[in-house]
Amino acid sequence: MISGPDFVVVLDGATAPAQLDSGCVHSVAWLVARLGTQLALPLLARSEAPLADLLADAITAVRRAHADTCDLANPDSPSSTVAMVRVGDEQVEHLVLADSPVVLRAPDRSVTVLADNRVDLLPEYTFEAVRRLRNQPGGFWVASTEPKAAYEAVTGTTNRAAVELVALLTDGASRYSERYGHSWEDLVDLIDTAGPKTLIDQVRQYDAAADPTAFRGKRHDDATAVLCRLRQTEPPQAGQPQP
Template sequence: MDVIGATRPAPGRVNDDGFVIGAGFAAVFDGCTDPGRDSGCSHDVPWLVARLAGHLSAALLHRPDLPLPEVLAEAIRGMCGDHGDCDLSNPDSPSTTVTILRETGDRLEYLALADSPLVLRDVDGKVTAVVDDQVDRLPSYTFDAVAYWRNRPGGFWVASTSPEAAHRGVTGEVPRASVRDVLLMTDGVSRLVDRYGYDWERVMDLADEAGPLALIETVHGEDARAGTAGGRPEPVRGKRFDDATAVLCRIPD
């Protein structure tokens, strides 16, 4: 498959997103931690994203026999081993979403853990979104509530200190020949649908016609206009600006 990706931070911030591209695979990450809370970890979020990306890439390259949840669990275990003396029992330990696409023979396999969607367009033009929406069903979104429900049955799961989380995402596979292109993105891009009234077809068209960077510039433009005269209202929940990452995978005939 032919792959192109782009990532940009929110204005004035360090980028907590990331992506990796390799032989027959792509993955995106959206790192997070609660500001002002003791995470028990001496490392920042970009460190965590980079470490997990490295371990995941190695596992995808060297263990093609493993199902994607096992690949991700192996990567999380490797990342945890890099933490040294950090307190991995702390519920506020840094974490990241992970969304993976892997080409295996005549199949495309995917895994989406937490709120970084994946969108497939088939050869007939039909668009299907794969979304792990566990976080949208939490009873509360205070810092304490999110910390309590993170990586807990009945709550939501992210890549952090528990390899078990790798088995809690949305997984699937489709025939390679049935797919034209696949778009992986963090929620800094998918807010075009969730917040700004776009549909998935429009997002896919923009990515395909202008590329992932243009998609990011579009969403950051919408963020800048939110709350201004003539713009959309500011969000009730979530950040006004966010890091944004998109990876477009075109599947040749």
């Protein structure tokens, strides 16, 4: 996770089986660290470029850093999900690539979930199927070696006045709702009142008690949850000068 005065980025590297030949001499942690650095630099510099452009540029820079040592055509090259939020004077921008959702809560407490669920729509979830459909049309997209994946992300903007709280979650934390049956409103209320650690602790308790054959994927997963409260500006009163 990286953050600045007006942005938050959450990255979740894909854990590969020990026997996997990724064609890369680097670890997933290396990819995530490099990708985070390349995203932080323009965001801290207050770039006004669209988030998808920033992500595409970051993937390009990381690709360049190991092009001479690694097989970048290997579909199993290290990869990561991406969730990004940038808050402006008028808009809240978001980008979601793969299964790390962003959740917005409005002042009226209504909740909007911004998610990329294409991995859940795969016709099968075998190792070969995932390998074949990663970063392919009709499959799903992640940040790895293909800059074009950035333009397949779920992106958009929301009026800042309509957002009081933002939560960014990896799938190890979002399973509180996606796997264990709580509403997204419940998830946001929990993280708001008790904090991200409590959310993750409760997910861990559910993970420990769950039937490991009942769900697809890993019984336990890395979990990150970030809560951002947006400072609201009061509209000017009648008769007051506009700022």
